[in-house]
Amino acid sequence: MNDFTFQNTTKIYFGKNQLGHLGDELKSFGSKVLLVYGGGSIKKNRTL
Secondary structure (H helix, E strand, O other), X not given: OOOOOOOOOXXXXXXXXXXXXXXXXXXXXXXXXXXXXXXXXXXXXXXX
16 A cells, blocks of 8 residues: 555534535635535525
């Protein structure tokens, strides 16, 4: 096996109206961001 470093940093927002933070969080990653989702919940709550 090759040597490698893996870092998995996670920030989780809990509570009502937390989707309001999404825009600011995504801006920190630049102009192109890939959102991965499943089960349709991101469409049900109108995030996309």
